[in-house]
Amino acid sequence: MASQPSPTIIAATIAELRPHAPFDRMDDGALTRLVAALTLRYFAQGSVILSPQDGVITRLLIVQRGQVHGETDSAAATERRLALSEGEMFPVGAMISRRPTVLTFIAATDVFCYELQEAGFCAAMDGSREFRNFATTRLAHLLDLSRQDIQSTFSRRLSGAQTMASPLRSIIRHALVTVAPATSIQSVLALMQERKIGSVIVVDEASGRPVGIFTERDVLGRVALPQVDQSAAISTVMTANPSSLPASATVFEAAKMMAERRFRHVLVTDEGRLAGVVSERDLFQLQRLSLGEIAKAIDRCVDGEALARAAADVRRMSLTLVGQGVAAEQLTQFVTTMNDAIVGRALALAAAESPPPNVAWCWMGLGSEGRMEQTLVTDQDNAIIFADPPTKDAEAAGHVRVAMLRFADRANRLLNEAGFPLCRGDIMARNPKWCLSATEWRGVFGDWMRAASPQALLNAAIFFDFRALHGEAALALELRDWLRETVGTQKLFLRHMTGNALQVRPPLGVLRDFVDVDDAHPGTMDLKKYAARPFIDAARILALVNGVAATNTADRLRGAMQQMRVADEEVGAYVDAFHFVQLLRLRNADSPGAAGVAGGEGANGNRVVLDTLNELDRRILKEALRQARKLQARLEMDFQF
Secondary structure (H helix, E strand, O other): OOOOOOHHHHHHHHHHHOOOOOOOOOOHHHHHHHHHOOEEEEEOOOOEEEOHHHOOOOEEEEEEEOOEEEEOOOOOHHHOOEEEOOOOEEOHHHHHHOOOOOOEEEEOOOEEEEEEEHHHHHHHHHHOHHHHHHHHOHHHHHHHHHHHHHHHHHHHHOOOOOOOOOEHHHOOOOOOOEEOOOOEHHHHHHHHHHHOOOEEEEEOOOOOOEEEEEEHHHHHHHHHOOOOOOOOEHHHOOEEOOOEEEOOOEHHHHHHHHHHHOOOEEEEEEOOEEEEEEEHHHHHOOOOOOHHHHHHHHHHOOOHHHHHHHHHHHHHHHHHHHHOOOOHHHHHHHHHHHHHHHHHHHHHHHHHHOOOOOOOEEEEEOHHHHOOOOOOOOOOOEEEEEOOOOOOOHHHHHHHHHHHHHHHHHHHHHHHHOOOOOOOOOOOOOOHHHEEEHHHHHHHHHHHHHHOOHHHHHHHHHHOOOEEEEEOHHHHHHHHHHHHHHHOOOHHHHHHHHHHHOOOOOOEOOOOOEOOOOOOOOOEEEHHHHHHHHHHHHHHHHHHHHOOOOOOHHHHHHHHHHHOOOOHHHHHHHHHHHHHHHHHHHHHOOOHHHHOHHHOHHHHOOEEEHHHOOHHHHHHHHHHHHHHHHHHHHHHHHOOO
8 A cells, every 4th residue: 555645745745736727726625635646757858658559548647847748640740739837637538538548648858747546536526626627627617717817806906896797686786666467557657656766577477477668768658649548557558578688697798788779677587587677777887888878879979080989988898898707709799799880870970971872782791890709909891792783784783883882981981980990901892892792792702712712712711701780681691691502512612721721820839838930029929810710710611611601700610510510518618719819819908018019019909928928828828729729630630622
């Protein structure tokens, strides 16, 4: 029987492991038991620590000192190496699955590793929820730790104020005032006057479920002006089937719903039963800026200067949400929703000055706007699709195009005034190349797929992410349906797209976490190019191959991989990794270090100074890049036609 380590050695080992996840969250007893089961082993530089030839893995290793790298046995192994440093465990997946490792782990330097045999690993899995959660959902666990850290910092700064990431149940303040559907209008009005409230909820007495809402705004439009008999039931004038959210939904989700639909109240339910109501006033008390107020301000804008003020409010609110720990998927949805509203108002103002021709048309967002993944600073990428002229009259068609381009130019200039710079590549609706009829767009897309030239591939990467923003959405949807039906037959084009996507590899190091890939900016990483783009490009190809209509990267991955029967855990890891990169870009947009790179080149959040990342974020970024490489490996294996 092996002797137990001395208390001094146990204490020293705990001190070494504590700074690293998941050991930093384990309770003292669980960590002490784990440490007592460890042995320390030495591996000389260049020696093989574990390989697929070792068979079923029965021991977990934790790097105590030095660097370990893992590689595949393929010819491209040097491109798919991963680096492990102090505090990292391997091979976790093989231990859980009781299978051989798929990587060969080699000591990149002289290495000391703590070794945990299978019995000790099982005991840690059974005895520590933190250890088990980390081992089974490592990336999700790290992301949760990062969000907690952000929220903790924000809460300390604002004396523990409620945040937009808080659940709705935490901000319900007022006692509910409800009435039955058969209650008379007169009784409801008297109740509202007596309680000095602006709304009542109409609830089914048998089920406790909300069936309607009646507000003070309804009094004039639905009762006074139509001169409705006040003895009638409130159910005749209420807003039926009011929108609601579960009590577990976040404050942000309620704010977003109010902003999108111009509501002032959102009902909160618990398993379908009414739990409370959250008003716009409740949300406004949480912060200086209200999403609903921003949306209303956008609706009131009369010129580019007013639009610029609204856009600045959107950016300030976004940074507040970043600090409050709101998830990246929600953040980018908020930015996109508000930017869509700004675009819509700009189009309305442009139409008043330079009316578009009397044909059906649709303004399309491209690139990140089309994917609903805009960050805080973004230039314009847009286009117009309009209905085919009813006749072949060349002169009439010419007049249509001239008027459409005049309208598009005014809209592009208004958006520029609002803080969305003109596209340097002139990918804008005012460019005659990108203001086309439905038939012309199909012709252009078809030419790109047949040519598969470098320029065609670049264009496809931007334009195939199109999304209807305003106007006749059916025009864009019909183009999407045509593209889905056509691209699946273009095997050579898809192979070229795949090769193009694989040219940009995540810059993971062997002896270091990351490698420099840009001599002009050492110590930095372009997150858009090297961290986000691998996910975006792979998702686009997977969606095209599998006929998925979505343009959002996460939705493309979910939809395509469901058809490919990929395990939910693997899909979740890809989506979590991509969203962390997006979150890092949003957080980095307000970073002084980013703004100082190359005279402000990093001010849009794309280039991060790696030394400014804390240990947790470095580790999550490293894991996210590993997921990007794994996704690229799947793309390379499955879609080389």
